[in-house]
Amino acid sequence: MVIFGGAGDLTKRLVVPSLYNLACSDLLPEGFAIVGFDLADVAEDAWKKTLTDMVDQFVKASDANAEVDQDRWKWLTDRMFYVQGDLTNPESYQKLKEKLTEVDGSHHTGGNYLFYLAVVDRFFGSTVEQIGKAGLAIEDKGAWRRVVIEKPFGHDLASAKALNKQILSFLDETQIYRIDHFLGKETVQNLLMFRFANGMFEPIWNRDRIDHVQITVAESIGVEQRGRFYEKTGAMRDMVPNHVFQLLAFTAMEAPNSLSADAVRSEKAKVIEAIRELGPEDIPLCAVRGQYDKGAIGDKPAVAYREEPDVAPDSTTETYVAMKLNIDNWRWHGVPFYIRTGKRLHMRKTQIAIRFKETPVTLLKDTSLAPNWLLIRVQPDEGIALEFGAKIPGPDMKLGKVKMEFKYEDYFGTKPSTGYETLIFDVMIGDATLFQRADNIEGAWATVQPVLDFWGNNPAKTFPNYIAGCYGPQAADAMLQRDGRSWRPIT
Numbered sequence: 001m002v003i004f005g006g007a008g009d010l011t012k013r014l015v016v017p018s019l020y021n022l023a024c025s026d027l028l029p030e031g032f033a034i035v036g037f038d039l040a041d042v043a044e045d046a047w048k049k050t051l052t053d054m055v056d057q058f059v060k061a062s063d064a065n066a067e068v069d070q071d072r073w074k075w076l077t078d079r080m081f082y083v084q085g086d087l088t089n090p091e092s093y094q095k096l097k098e099k100l101t102e103v104d105g106s107h108h109t110g111g112n113y114l115f116y117l118a119v120v121d122r123f124f125g126s127t128v129e130q131i132g133k134a135g136l137a138i139e140d141k142g143a144w145r146r147v148v149i150e151k152p153f154g155h156d157l158a159s160a161k162a163l164n165k166q167i168l169s170f171l172d173e174t175q176i177y178r179i180d181h182f183l184g185k186e187t188v189q190n191l192l193m194f195r196f197a198n199g200m201f202e203p204i205w206n207r208d209r210i211d212h213v214q215i216t217v218a219e220s221i222g223v224e225q226r227g228r229f230y231e232k233t234g235a236m237r238d239m240v241p242n243h244v245f246q247l248l249a250f251t252a253m254e255a256p257n258s259l260s261a262d263a264v265r266s267e268k269a270k271v272i273e274a275i276r277e278l279g280p281e282d283i284p285l286c287a288v289r290g291q292y293d294k295g296a297i298g299d300k301p302a303v304a305y306r307e308e309p310d311v312a313p314d315s316t317t318e319t320y321v322a323m324k325l326n327i328d329n330w331r332w333h334g335v336p337f338y339i340r341t342g343k344r345l346h347m348r349k350t351q352i353a354i355r356f357k358e359t360p361v362t363l364l365k366d367t368s369l370a371p372n373w374l375l376i377r378v379q380p381d382e383g384i385a386l387e388f389g390a391k392i393p394g395p396d397m398k399l400g401k402v403k404m405e406f407k408y409e410d411y412f413g414t415k416p417s418t419g420y421e422t423l424i425f426d427v428m429i430g431d432a433t434l435f436q437r438a439d440n441i442e443g444a445w446a447t448v449q450p451v452l453d454f455w456g457n458n459p460a461k462t463f464p465n466y467i468a469g470c471y472g473p474q475a476a477d478a479m480l481q482r483d484g485r486s487w488r489p490i491t
Contacts, residue, residue: 006036
């Protein structure tokens with residue numbers, strides 16, 4: 001496994017802790033090795049020491065008394081190597097190639113290479129190009145070569161198409177793994193099983209029984225120290241074409257013919273292609289943007305977005321997006337999908353909330369009926385809950401809201417996880433089910449591009465328009481109120 005950006009933050013916080021968890025689960029082969037590649041000129045032992053410290057922090061994050069399994073960690077560090085190199089210099093790739101040949105011989109890797117691009121997105125295309133020109137992408141003698149590319153995969157439709165064209169000049173689509181860590185969450189993966197392995201849910205998963213769907217990806221944090229990146233990106237580009245649309249696709253897709261990667265991804269692509277394009281007359285009513293003002297998250301004060309480091313004092317970059325989407329196919333015609341994502345909201349929560357239609361006639365005319373909701377919690381506290389009405393004990397006929405709840409922790413226990421473990425393992429075994437295909441990427445960008453263009457031509461004049469620690473801008477509430485609906489509180 002070659003990690004470009006081997007001395008970077010993503011490698012330390014997520015990639016290497018994931019490899020540690022895989023090692024502890026005995027899911028890494030004996031013929032396994034890691035080669036870190038980075039511009040930083042650091043000694044190999046110093047690099048390993050930094051990773052050791054980060055893994056210790058990772059293990060103790062959920063339990064201060066937890067200890068690193070020293071045997072498994074030593075097993076991993078004994079297989080770690082470091083190459084100092086420049087991503088833009090062809091000579092560095094020759095240096096890398098020599099190191100890989102050396103490691104192949106000493107650790108019997110079989111010549112199988114997994115290249116992980118934990119680098120800034122502007123280097124994605126050029127790094128793949130250099131890999132190809134160095135002959136490192138050639139698959140022969142039974143060996144495979146695979147490349148993992150992080151998000152953002154493009155910044156708009158044109159750049160996503162250009163990046164796909166560039167990398168597909170040196171790689172086959174089967175060698176490309178466009179990673180989205182949301183799909184490493186157990187609850188997201190369980191959506192397939194929940195829907196298609198249980199006979200009770202699929203018959204009601206349609207426009208006849210479902211009133212609407214809400215997908216929420218709420219974050220309580222601000223932009224932290226990523227102001228320079230976020231100013232160019234915003235909430236729409238950062239979250240909607242990837243994380244949010246993947247949740248939508250898993251929720252709305254038809255049953256695939258099999259669980260093969262192409263079968264699943266083809267059904268997801270059909271959903272994204274069926275999303276109705278928003279015209280200029282629709283966007284003001286169906287797409288809301290917001291930017292947070294100063295406020296508080298719990299009892300901690302939070303500064304306004306425009307006061308964050310590296311953010312312009314008159315910035316019109318959105319930190320919140322809400323949209324109303326319609327899927328024009330047989331199953332979902334007339335069922336709106338409301339999506340929202342934002343920073344500095346009331347709390348951190350990712351949830352798919354499915355609201356079922358009310359009964360056509362109520363027998364209890366003086367009693368308000370509890371709405372029926374199916375809640376799929378992606379993070380935190382992964383699980384699934386069903387809300388419905390039940391009679392309150394007593395002589396009067398009154399209804400109350402009750403909840404049936406399943407929590408992963410209660411049934412299966414939990415251990416520290418980054419969400420990358422499943423995804424990295426899947427790359428190693430060649431299972432691309434949870435990774436995005438080129439048409440998935442371009443279809444998602446095609447859906448949001450008209451909104452980005454409209455907003456670019458009509459800069460926001462009301463920012464900031466929501467207080468840090470609340471549920472988002474009032475315009476997002478008004479969007480649902482026009483349809484006679486309301487958001488579920490973020491609690």
